[in-house]
Amino acid sequence: MEAIWNHKQLERPPNAVCHVDRQKFDAAAFLLTLDKIIKDLTSQEMLHKEAAILSRLIYRMKRKFRSDKGMKSMLKVNKALLRYLSMSLDKEYENLKNHVEIDQKYITLSSKQMVEYVLVKTQGFAKLILHLEEVSKHAAHFLKCRIGLGHAWSMAIISYAVISRIWILSRYLLKKICTWYNDLYQYLHLFEIVGLPWLPENYELTDDLKSWLLVPWIDESTPRHVKQINIFYTKKKLFYTRHLLLINLYFYSVPNDYGLKNTMFKLITPYDSDEDLASNIQDNNKETKSENAVSCLGNKNISNKIATVTSNNDTGDRHSFELECIQNVSITFEKKHKITNVDKAKEKAASFKNSHRQFYVENLGNEFITEKKKKNSKIKIKKLAKKEISEKLITFDNINNKSDLKLLLNKESYPGLDKLQWNIIKNKNKKLLDKLENCSDEIKQSILFKKVIKRIKNLIA
Numbered sequence: 001m002e003a004i005w006n007h008k009q010l011e012r013p014p015n016a017v018c019h020v021d022r023q024k025f026d027a028a029a030f031l032l033t034l035d036k037i038i039k040d041l042t043s044q045e046m047l048h049k050e051a052a053i054l055s056r057l058i059y060r061m062k063r064k065f066r067s068d069k070g071m072k073s074m075l076k077v078n079k080a081l082l083r084y085l086s087m088s089l090d091k092e093y094e095n096l097k098n099h100v101e102i103d104q105k106y107i108t109l110s111s112k113q114m115v116e117y118v119l120v121k122t123q124g125f126a127k128l129i130l131h132l133e134e135v136s137k138h139a140a141h142f143l144k145c146r147i148g149l150g151h152a153w154s155m156a157i158i159s160y161a162v163i164s165r166i167w168i169l170s171r172y173l174l175k176k177i178c179t180w181y182n183d184l185y186q187y188l189h190l191f192e193i194v195g196l197p198w199l200p201e202n203y204e205l206t207d208d209l210k211s212w213l214l215v216p217w218i219d220e221s222t223p224r225h226v227k228q229i230n231i232f233y234t235k236k237k238l239f240y241t242r243h244l245l246l247i248n249l250y251f252y253s254v255p256n257d258y259g260l261k262n263t264m265f266k267l268i269t270p271y272d273s274d275e276d277l278a279s280n281i282q283d284n285n286k287e288t289k290s291e292n293a294v295s296c297l298g299n300k301n302i303s304n305k306i307a308t309v310t311s312n313n314d315t316g317d318r319h320s321f322e323l324e325c326i327q328n329v330s331i332t333f334e335k336k337h338k339i340t341n342v343d344k345a346k347e348k349a350a351s352f353k354n355s356h357r358q359f360y361v362e363n364l365g366n367e368f369i370t371e372k373k374k375k376n377s378k379i380k381i382k383k384l385a386k387k388e389i390s391e392k393l394i395t396f397d398n399i400n401n402k403s404d405l406k407l408l409l410n411k412e413s414y415p416g417l418d419k420l421q422w423n424i425i426k427n428k429n430k431k432l433l434d435k436l437e438n439c440s441d442e443i444k445q446s447i448l449f450k451k452v453i454k455r456i457k458n459l460i461a
Contacts, residue, residue, distance in 0.1 A: 004203055005124040013113035016194035017099060019106040025190050027100060027107050033183045034097045040176055041090040047169045051081040054162050061155060070142030074159065077139055077166060080132040089125050092118045112191035113198035119184060119205055126177045126209060129170050136167040175218060181209040402436060402449060409433070417460065425459050 004010070058071075058078055065071040096118060101108035143160040147153050185207055199205070206212040210219070399405055408414075409429070414422050432452045439445050 004200065005120050005127060007124075010117070010121065010124075012117050013111070013198040014195065015095075015099075015114070016111035017108055018111050018192040018194050020109055020190060020192070022102070022105060022107050025107050025109070025187075027102050030187055031097065031100060033187075034093055037180045037184075038090055038093050038097070040180070041093070044169075044173070047081075047166070047173070048085075050162055050166050050169065051078070051085075054078055054081070054159075054166065057155075057159055057162060061159070065152075068142070068146075070139055070146060070156070070159070073135060073139035073142055074163065076135045077132065077163065080128060080135060081166075083128055084125075084132065087121070087125055087128070089121055092121055109191060111194040112188070113193065113195070115184070115188055115191050116199055116205065119181060119188070120199075122177060122181045122184070123206075123209070123212070126174060126181070126213060129174045129177060130213060130215065133167060133170040133174065136163050136170060139163045140167060171217070174213075174215070178209045178213070178218065182207075399453060402445070405433075405449070405452065425456055428459065429455060 054074065055078055058074055061071060062075075096110050096114065099108065099110040099114075140160060140163045143156050143163060146156040147160060185205065188205070399408065409426055412422075413419060414425075417425075429452050432448060432455070436445060436448045436452070439448060
């Protein structure tokens with residue numbers, strides 16, 4: 001007979017209520033335990049995310065790796081996770097919490113059968129999570145073998161990472177389930193049976209879920225484990241160097257922050273930014289400016305020394321020296337004035353030449369544009385004339401010459417006729433057209449021309 005905790009659809013007992021003395025039952029502690037269990041059950045977002053990633057990986061891989069053992073074990077993991085989602089154990093604990101009412105003398109609680117039902121559901125939930133842990137372990141073994149072979153190692157390593165996270169989360173959750181069960185079981189004897197008993201006669205609930213599960217690792221503190229995987233891979237028949245891949249699996253309790261603590265970004269040394277480069281350029285400019293300033297000061301000092309030397313050696317008359325200075329100033333002023341006048345004359349000549357050139361270029365451009373417009377207009381007139389001629393030669397009523405007849409018969413189609421009919425008309429009148437071309441007499445040509453048109457009109461009609 002199948003165990004009661006292994007039933008897929010377990011019959012729940014009827015909702016009944018019992019009254020317990022307030023002094024005998026600690027309602028506050030009971031509500032705290034229920035709140036803690038509900039909080040733990042509803043805060044399994046990490047496991048849900050990994051389950052979603054696993055389902056998408058299976059969707060991507062199930063065609064290529066359909067006969068792979070690792071893929072089959074991944075499907076088992078996915079199936080166990082779907083069963084976990086369908087159990088919805090948090091609703092059962094919320095139902096127990098909603099039935100608790102505190103009065104002055106009595107406390108209203110759920111019946112003993114309802115608590116037994118929740119405990120049995122918790123047993124089944126624990127067995128399911130244990131199965132999930134075992135299946136994920138098998139899947140990880142096969143995926144590790146694939147990584148060691150080096151075949152499709154990129155997909156295998158992603159799957160291995162997801163499966164390893166599911167494995168550690170399932171272990172953590174199983175330890176939590178044992179504490180939930182033991183905390184709730186200690187209140188079982190305080191509840192009263194209302195109506196018929198729900199549990200079978202031979203079945204007894206265990207007082208300790210850890211001993212019932214018989215799992216050796218449940219009390220062990222699993223240390224941090226580092227696995228080194230040597231990967232050899234080939235691409236286009238060329239052997240590449242061996243890659244050493246370190247996968248750190250933290251087997252303590254689940255961390256508070258969901259993400260990698262040691263990222264690859266710590267290994268990247270940032271390059272100098274544009275601001276640093278600009279500051280370096282500014283520093284270099286400052287250095288060059290300071291050097292130039294020093295050189296200028298040196299030149300000034302030298303000129304001052306020379307001036308002092310000349311002034312000391314000056315033995316002439318002071319009045320004659322001043323006259324010479326005035327004459328020199330006037331000469332330099334006249335030279336500058338002449339230079340400025342010459343420059344102005346050159347600028348005027350250059351501006352006149354430029355204006356003349358611009359005028360000449362503009363005239364040439366205007367003449368070129370007018371000639372182009374005339375040519376375009378002539379081409380348009382010719383095209384229009386050709387169109388008018390072609391429109392006139394559409395039917396046999398407008399034909400007056402042998403040349404018009406040739407143009408019409410050289411066309412690929414005729415309005416109102418199929419291509420086949422038009423080709424038949426051409427072939428039937430071919431002999432007459434040959435006679436027309438060979439004939440030199442004008443009277444005979446007119447007779448043959450009329451005969452051809454008459455025959456074509458009869459065939460068209």
